[in-house]
Amino acid sequence: MSVLPTSAPAEEPAHVWGKKLEPYLLVLPAMLILAFFFAGPAIYNIALAFQELSLFDLGREGRWVGFDNFAEVLTDPSTGQSLINTTVWLTVVTVVLRLVLGLGLALLLNATVFSRWKLGWLVRSLILVPWVTPPVVAVAAWKWLLDARYGVVNQFLVGIGAIEQGIPFLARTSTVWGAIETMLIWRELPFVVITILAALQSIPSELREAARIDGANEFQIQTRIVLPLLKPVLAVITLLTTIWTFNNFVYVWLATRGGPGDYTQVLATQMYTTSFVDYRMGAGAAVGVVMSLIMFAFALIYFFVIFREK
C-alpha cells in the first residue's frame, strides 16, 4: 500500500523521523492557510448564532439568547418547505442530472475522432462557454429566452404546436423550479464535463485496446473499463457539487428571489433574507449553522461510505 516501509532503511533513525514528519510538512502550508482563513470566521459564525444582533451593531457583542435562534428556525413553518426545496428541487435533481448529462457529454467529447480531426482543444474550450458567462448575465439571458411572448423557447414550443400560448415559466408554480434548474444545470454542467474529461484523458488507451482485442464492444468498454476508473473523480464531484449546490444562493436569488410568493425559497435565501432584509444577524447565522450541520452530516456519511472502500 504505502511506499513508506520499503523505502525507509531501519539503520537510519534520523531519516525515519524525517520520513514520518514528511506528510505533515507537505500538508502544512495548505492547512495553515485554511486555518487562518476559515477557523476564526467559522467560530464567529457559530457564536453569532447564539446571539441576538442587528446588522447595524456588528461591531458590538450581541445579546446572548442561548438556543432561541435555533428554536425559531426549527419551529418556523416555512423552514420545512425551504428544506424540501433546497434538498430535492435545488440539490438532488440538479446534481443527478448534471452527473448523468455530464458523463454522457464527456464520453461523447472524448471520442477519438475529435483528436484525430484536431478538434479536441476546440470542443474542450467551447464546452466552457456557459461556465464563464457571469451568473447575473446568464440568468438575464435565460429570462429573455424564456420570455412568455417573444422568448425563443416559447416561440419554438408554439411553433411546433406543443402549446397554444407562451408560458411565463418563472411566474408559474408549475414551471418555476424547472426553469431555475435549467439555468443552474446549463451553467454548471461544463464543470462536470471538463473534470470527467480530464479523468478520461489520463486513462491509458492501451486498456481500451486490450479490451477491444479481447472482443468487448464499445458499451462494455465504457461500463466495465472506463466507469470504474472514473469512480474516484465522480466521488469527489458528487460530494462537492452537492455541498456547493445546497449552499447556493445565486441562481434562486437572481431568477426569482424565492418567489413567486415563497414558492422557491431555499435555506440560503432564507438565511440571506433574515440577515440582510430583517437585519437579524444572529437568526441568520443560526440558519447558516443548521445548513452547515446538515451538510457536515452528509459529508461524513458520504466520506465513510465512499472513501472507506479503498
Place this chain on the structure above:
Amino acid sequence: MKNIAWRRAALMSTCLVALSAPSLAQDQVNLIFRQFDPPTETAGLQSAIDAWNANNADIQVRMETMAGGDTLAQLAREVPAGAGPDIQHMAFVWTRDLAKSNLLLELGPLIEADAPGSGIDDFLALELATLDGKIYGMPWSADTFAMAYRPDLLEAAGVTHPDTWEELTSAAQALSNSDGQFGLCFPAGSSPDSGMWTLVNYYLWSNGSTLIDETSPGVWEITATAADIAAAMTYFNNFFASGTAPESLITVNSWGDPELIGGLGRGDCAITFFPPQTFRAAQGQSEMPLLTGMIPAGSEKRISHLGGRALGINPNTKHPKEAWAFVRYLLSPETFKTYNQYPAQKSVLDVLDFPENEQGYVDMLPQAQTFERYISSPIAVSSMTGLINREFGAVFSGQRSPEEASQLVLDELQTLLTRGKS
C-alpha cells in the same frame, strides 16, 4: 474600538507634526465620497465633483461607487471597524437605522457653525434624518413616482388619463386587446426589494388605511385590517385575472426591468408607474413619446411617497469640517445644474425647470409623503416590504387566496411588532 483609539493616536501625532512644521503647505485633505447609482445617472455628479476639485486644491474628493444593494451591509462592516468612506450617499430610509447604531456623525454642530442651503428648514424629509431631535443626514435628492403612459395608445383606445384606481381598472380593460397589448404593467414580483411594495402603500394610503400607526404617543398598532389588505390584493390581482396585465410580471421586481421599459417602448404595455430616472431611460428607448401623470386617487385622497437620497458623514472621518464643506457644496444649486436629480430643498426645487413630459412628478411631489410613519415604528421597513411583496406574489401566483394571505400578513406583522418592541 481599539482601532478607533489607535486612529486617534495616529491622528494626534499627524496633528503634532503639522503643528511643528506649519510652513509645509502639504495639508491637502483627501476625502472619499461613496455613492451607489449606476454610471448613466452620475455623469453630472462626476462633473460637479471635478469642478469642486478644480476649485479646492486643499480638499480633494474622490468618488467611489458601490452597487446599491450592498452599500448598507458594507457600511455596517466598515464603520465599526474604524473604516469606511468619509461621506456616504444613503437612501432616505437608511439614515435612522444607521444613526441608532452610531454609524453616522451627528451633524448638529456643523449645521450650527455653517448652515447649508437657505437654512435647515428648507429641506424636505428632514424628519427621516432626525433621531431624538438630532440630525444625522442631509436630504439631498428627492423623488416620487408617477404614472407613465403612451398617449398614442390611450388616444387610439379613446381613453383619458385614469384619475382613480377604479378608472385605472376600466382604462386597462379598454387598452388591452387580442394583439398582445396590455393595459397595465407593474412590478408584481415577490422579492424583498420588489416595486410592488410602493404601489400597495399608494393604494392603502389613498383609501385611508395604513399598515402600522402610532395610535397614541409611543403606542404602535397594526391598523390595516385583513379586509383592507385583502381588498388591495384583490384589486391588483384582478389585472392578472382579467388578462389586462401580463402574467409574466409576477416575476418582475425592478422598476428598470426590460419587461416594463421594453413593454412601454414596444407598446405592449400602455400604462405603468415609474420613478423619474426610469422614466427618462424608458423615454430614451421608446419608439413613441411618453407622458407622465398623477398616481390614481383612492376613496380618501391621492398620495405617493417621497423618497430620495441623503448624505451622511462617517464618524471615523479625520476631516469632519472638510467633509461638511463638500456636503454643503453637493447641496447647493450649483451641483444640481449638472446633476440630473430633483433636489430635496423647496427653494432649489422651485427655481428648476422640468421637462414637460415629467409634469406628473411635479404634480405628485406636493402630495408625496415620506415613509416616516413606518420608519419610526418598531418594525424594520425592509421586513414589512419583504412580507408584503411575498404575500402579494403568493396571491398573484395562485398559492393563497387574498383572505389567507392577508391573514398571514397580519399575523406576521404582529410577530414583528412584538419582537421589535422587546
Place this chain on the structure above:
Amino acid sequence: MANQSINSHPVRDLVTVVLGVGLLLILAFPFIWVVLISFRPESEIFTRTFQLITTFTLDNYAMLLEGSPFPTYLRNSLVVCTVATIVAVVISMVTAYGFSRNRRFRGRQTLLIMVIATQLFPFVILITPLYATFFSLGMINNPLALVISYIAVNLPFCIYMLLGYLDTIPRDLDDAARIDGATTLQIIFRVILPVAWPGIVTVAVYAFVSAWDEFLFALTLMTSDENKTVPVGLAGFFGEYTTQWNLVMAASVVSTLPTLIIFMFLQRKLVSDLSAGAVKT
C-alpha cells in the same frame, strides 16, 4: 495517436462530430444571444430584445473600453486570478501528494474532513470577521487580500480533485525517481506534475473561473475604483432604477474572453504534452 486510426469509421466519426458540435452550439446559444445583443445600440436593447437581426454597432464596446474604468477592472481581475490560481495549484499539488502517497499518517482522516468542512459555512456570514481581520492587517484595497482569499477559497476543491488524480498515478514512478536520488519536491514537480497535467489543467481552470466570478470578497475588500474586479464592475451597471444592459452585455462578452483564451492555450499545450509524454514512456 496514430494507432487509433485503425478503428475509425467515417460515418460514425461524422455523426459523433456533428452530434458533439451540435450539442455544444445549443449549450452556447444563450451566450451567443448575449454576444448578439452586445452589438446593438442601447435604444434597441429593450424594444427589440427578441429580434435576431438589428442595427449593428460597436458603440457599447467603445463606451466600455474607453469611457469606463472597465479595462482597469479587467487588468485587476487578470492579475489577481492568475496569481491566486498558480499559488493555489502549487500548494494543493504538494498537499494532495502528501495525502495521496501517505495513506496512514496520524490525523489524515481528520485533516481531510476539515478540508471539506471549510466548504460548509456560508460566505455571506464569514465575510464580516474576514473584513475585520484584513482591515486590522491594513489590507483593505490591497489586491493581496483578494489573492489570499481566492487561494484559501479554492484550496479545498483543488486538493480533493488532485488527490483523486494522483491516486490513479502508479507509485512505481515515485519509487524509480527516489532510487535515482530525487527529493520529494523534485518528484512532485519533475515526475508527477507532467503525468498529472490533465488534472492540473482542470483544477487550474476551476480555480481561475471561480476566482474570476467571485463577487462578495471583491466587493467587500476592494472598495476603490482602481482595485475593483470584473464582477464588481459589472454589478455597478445595475442601478436601483435603471440598468445599462448594453454595457452589461458588452462587459460580459469581454470578461469571458480571457478565460476562454487561457483555457484554449492550456488545452493545446496539454494535447502536445500528452503526445510527447506518450512517446517518452
